[in-house]
Amino acid sequence: MPPLPTSRFAWLCASAAVVALGAAAAWRWRHRRGGRRELVQVGTVSGLVIYPVKSCRGLPLERAEVTELGVQSGDLRDRFWLVTKEDGHMVTARQESRLVLVSVNCKNGHLILNAPEMTELAVPVKVPEKNPVKNCRVFGLDIQGQDCGDEVAHWFTTFLKSEPYRLMHYETDMAPRKCEKIMMPFRPKDEVAYSDCGPLLIISEASMEDLNTRLEKKIDLRYFRPNITVSGCDAYEEDTWGKIIIGDVEMKEVIACGRCILTTVDPDTGIIDRKEPLETLKRYRMCDPAEKHIHKSAPLFGSFFGIDKTGTIKVGDPVYKVIEC
Template sequence: MQLDEIYVHPLKSGRGIEYSQAYAGISGLLHDREWLVVGADGNFLTGRTHPQMVRIEIELIPGAALLKAPAMDPILAMATVYDTPVECQVWGDGFVAYHGDQQVDRWVSQVMGEPCRLLWLGQKPTRCQKDRDDALSFADGYPYLLVNQSSLEALNQELAKSVTSRHFRPNLVISGAAPYEEDDWQTIRIGEVSFEVTKPCSRCVLTTVDPATGEKDAGTEPLKTLIRTRQLPEGICFGINLRALNEGVVRVGDQLEVLESRYAF
């Protein structure tokens, strides 16, 4: 088994950047989910309700992020400008993030079709992971999401139109395992970094958004098929959530080793 794909999503619900290697920290891959769009009421916005977000691209530049979107001129968000602390919430977690450039807000608002603000996580995130004091980004609940390519292929056999790993917005995509073998893992190592498997990842309507076009599938696939085939105690699941147990660089081609399984046979 090996690591085949690595994705960093600098903007929550924005397009991911594919890398051949990345720094894996306790709080997630470096620069993953460090920018967030909030509405006029301060609530965070995602591709669940605003599918056009998946077409927002970010090019990372030292100390800044260059935002791009179809039919829009690019705009630069400088991290040093984002120095105004504001209260922020992601799925009930209240913490402090940072606001800055109103010109960038106008750009984002035009893309989103409503008044919005862009927030930055900051150099020292104040949000904590579930049941521990380690920092967490703007991710839904856990620092990492892993998808098994064999599980994706098994799902695609059930679908009239295939989907890609990008539909599930993973950080790590692995190959060489049996379909849904990841359900049984408890601790794994990829290259020099060990990970605890926290739970299967429950899925939502965002999986129905085409990552290339930003359009929702008319038949609500692949979620419709997952509802039929992947009902687990944790919900409708595909992929697994992880926490890093140490820090290091992960690289495409790194071997994956299962250190501990949930079940012994």
């Protein structure tokens, strides 16, 4: 057999090294802590999205850090900014559906806001220390936020054309909300800033495809605002994974996500329908009667995960289910 060309030989060596590293990592997982764990690939990460300002547009990512409080990318952290009324009560697309039209990015230490017929606004990520810290009310629980100033408050008030609003920022030295106080069965260590109730929301592409077979008007995952999208698995399989590993991040499925009226807001127009996809989901995705005290009348779509080990994930990463042996 003639010798391989140098480039092809190098490629094969690199491929072998990747396989060896993967095998070594799997061996370490299987044998750590004196026990045995099997890792079974159940899918592949096909999408990552961060939502810096609650209810505003998400920002797709190729790579992200996962902290105890959720996704982070540079200066942006998931749901660390919150629009409120002047009395501190949160404002989301449930009340102001046009919030979904506000796009968010980050540049040179500034949160960049854009919206239809509005001038772009740059807001410092690091809020001036002189700005007041106020109590915010998020789903019945108090949590602090630092006021981002009058200019951005006027910007949101002008765009939404309603009562005066403020923009608040969660600082990392503030006390987070305990997920178990929002909804059981979250664990004592599960915490969030302004997210609804869990650090990470995962939905599979197959679940979205299955729902679309039942809808007259097709929609996409923007209606459901997941942080992680997974391909290569069956519909609703994400509800059954238990503990999973993505990259060097460990997470545990805690509870399915009960869906609300926000899922009926069109992300392209900001118009709230109040019917679909909720009515269709209610025909086949209601909870077990034993869990009705948790989900009440909300249909289930996607699953919340708590964080057991922080780290980095990226699009293309395999998703492994952990099986204790």
